[in-house]
Amino acid sequence: MAEHSNPSPYEQAESRAARALEQLVAKPSFGVLLAQTAENVAAITRIGSDLADLVLRNLRIAGRADITRLARQLHRTEDKLELVLQEVEHLSDELARTSMTRTPVARTPPAASPARAAKANGARVERPKAAAP
Amino acid sequence: MSTLQTLAKLPSATAEFANVILTVPDARIGQTPRDTVWTHRNTTLYRYRSDQREHTVPILLVFALINRPEIFDLRPGNSFVEFLLASGFDVFLVDWGVPDEADADMGLAEFICDELHWAVRETLRACGTDELTLLGWCIGGTLCAIYCALHPAGAVRNAVLLTTPIEPNRSLYASWVGHDEFDVELIAERYRVVPGSGIDWANKLMKPVTNYLTTYRRLFQSILGGNDPRLGYQGMAKWVADNPPFPGKAYREWITWMYQENKLVTGGVYLRGQRVDLAQIEQNLLVVTADGDHIAPPAGTIPILELVASEDVTHLERQGGHIGLMAGSKAKQEIWPELADWLRERSDN
Numbered sequence: 001m002a003e004h005s006n007p008s009p010y011e012q013a014e015s016r017a018a019r020a021l022e023q024l025v026a027k028p029s030f031g032v033l034l035a036q037t038a039e040n041v042a043a044i045t046r047i048g049s050d051l052a053d054l055v056l057r058n059l060r061i062a063g064r065a066d067i068t069r070l071a072r073q074l075h076r077t078e079d080k081l082e083l084v085l086q087e088v089e090h091l092s093d094e095l096a097r098t099s100m101t102r103t104p105v106a107r108t109p110p111a112a113s114p115a116r117a118a119k120a121n122g123a124r125v126e127r128p129k130a131a132a133p
Numbered sequence: 134m135s136t137l138q139t140l141a142k143l144p145s146a147t148a149e150f151a152n153v154i155l156t157v158p159d160a161r162i163g164q165t166p167r168d169t170v171w172t173h174r175n176t177t178l179y180r181y182r183s184d185q186r187e188h189t190v191p192i193l194l195v196f197a198l199i200n201r202p203e204i205f206d207l208r209p210g211n212s213f214v215e216f217l218l219a220s221g222f223d224v225f226l227v228d229w230g231v232p233d234e235a236d237a238d239m240g241l242a243e244f245i246c247d248e249l250h251w252a253v254r255e256t257l258r259a260c261g262t263d264e265l266t267l268l269g270w271c272i273g274g275t276l277c278a279i280y281c282a283l284h285p286a287g288a289v290r291n292a293v294l295l296t297t298p299i300e301p302n303r304s305l306y307a308s309w310v311g312h313d314e315f316d317v318e319l320i321a322e323r324y325r326v327v328p329g330s331g332i333d334w335a336n337k338l339m340k341p342v343t344n345y346l347t348t349y350r351r352l353f354q355s356i357l358g359g360n361d362p363r364l365g366y367q368g369m370a371k372w373v374a375d376n377p378p379f380p381g382k383a384y385r386e387w388i389t390w391m392y393q394e395n396k397l398v399t400g401g402v403y404l405r406g407q408r409v410d411l412a413q414i415e416q417n418l419l420v421v422t423a424d425g426d427h428i429a430p431p432a433g434t435i436p437i438l439e440l441v442a443s444e445d446v447t448h449l450e451r452q453g454g455h456i457g458l459m460a461g462s463k464a465k466q467e468i469w470p471e472l473a474d475w476l477r478e479r480s481d482n
Contacts, residue, residue, distance in 0.1 A: 014350070017342050018343055018347065021342050022341075025305070025341065026305055026308060031310075034309050034335075035309070035315035036314070039320065042319065042323040068235045072235050074235075075236075086251075
């Protein structure tokens with residue numbers, strides 16, 4: 001490239017500045033400074049976030065912490081659902097294997113269960129309603 | 134171009150430069166058609182559509198936790214996914230999604246033992262095979278290496294690790310976060326999810342002039358020279374600027390285990406009570422390093438070559454940077470065909 005074969009004075013200065021700054025950021029003292037800055041920014045961010053949450057809570061409005069708590073509950077439910085789906089798939093595979101040994105037919109690859117496919121697509125799985133007593 | 138011509142072109146070049154910068158968010162990346170196979174929490178497993186699958190062993194792509202996986206599929210004509218599909222591979226991608234505060238409890242064990250393990254399971258189910266190739270890039274490579282170490286007799290036939298930190302305790306990043314003054318507990322606890330913009334800022338700070346000045350100067354010069362760098366620049370710029378947050382627990386474990394205590398190579402990492410011993414890795418292994426990689430320098434990756442028990446180990450060291458090696462303009466002619474050749478020899482029954 002022309003830049004490498006015949007660099008302009010500006011490009012030469014930029015290249016020297018790049019090398020100097022790369023040496024600067026590689027110094028241990030820069031690492032310490034960066035660490036202190038990161039901690040200070042984290043602390044200020046958290047204070048601001050807690051304060052905003054406190055204001056919202058006193059106004060009886062759901063704050064970030066409330067939404068996070070709710071989301072965690074949803075995650076726990078989803079974790080359990082995932083384990084149930086895996087168990088269903090495992091049983092379904094077992095069933096397919098058992099029926100295959102009874103009636104030998106061409107093996108087809110295991111397809112995703114309808115419930116999982118629906119979950120992956122974000123659709124609601126309709127279940128048959130229980131009959132009224 | 135004479136000085137007068139340059140001056141005459143300056144206003145229009147400035148306007149176009151501004152336009153290129155300001156319309157970066159409108160760039161379209163990750164456009165290869167794909168289907169959702171499985172979801173859990175924020176994780177999604179995608180399968181790319183193809184009617185030319187030839188090889189029986191599918192490839193599962195795993196990217197880092199701190200950037201979006203669209204780098205595998207940057208834009209039509211310059212997409213690694215597109216290249217793999219055209220080479221006859223069945224390609225899956227695990228996308229970690231964008232975590233928020235509710236995901237602060239996601240640690241490396243959750244990502245590897247749950248999300249990745251289940252993604253492997255669903256990949257096998259979706260294509261009806263019992264083996265696959267794991268291809269990890271950056272932290273994604275480390276996650277894949279740990280997964281292979283935990284499941285030496287598992288479903289992974291081939292493991293490909295691209296610019297992967299294995300022993301990064303002598304890197305520049307380690308000089309920032311690997312000492313006692315950096316209180317990782319405090320950062321993780323205060324933020325809950327460490328902002329991606331902060332991590333991106335730190336990454337760019339490793340080469341401040343190059344990232345904050347030279348990139349823009351070259352873009353402007355290219356426009357002034359009559360070129361149209363829009364297509365090449367905007368996709369990458371959009372991807373670079375899209376930084377999901379790092380869940381607090383995973384961040385704490387990553388920094389402590391990798392940079393402060395150097396536990397992975399010494400076998401000191403335990404996930405759910407199981408020791409991660411890289412010597413357990415028996416899969417066919419391809420390790421790719423880039424000589425200009427300042428984020429995961431080759432010296433921090435190469436130790437894995439001596440540690441693993443694999444009989445089939447290949448190491449490729451090529452010119453390039455941490456991302457540029459795989460997503461740069463030369464990748465399609467240089468490293469991608471090499472990867473496809475290596476995979477092709479190991480992806481059929």
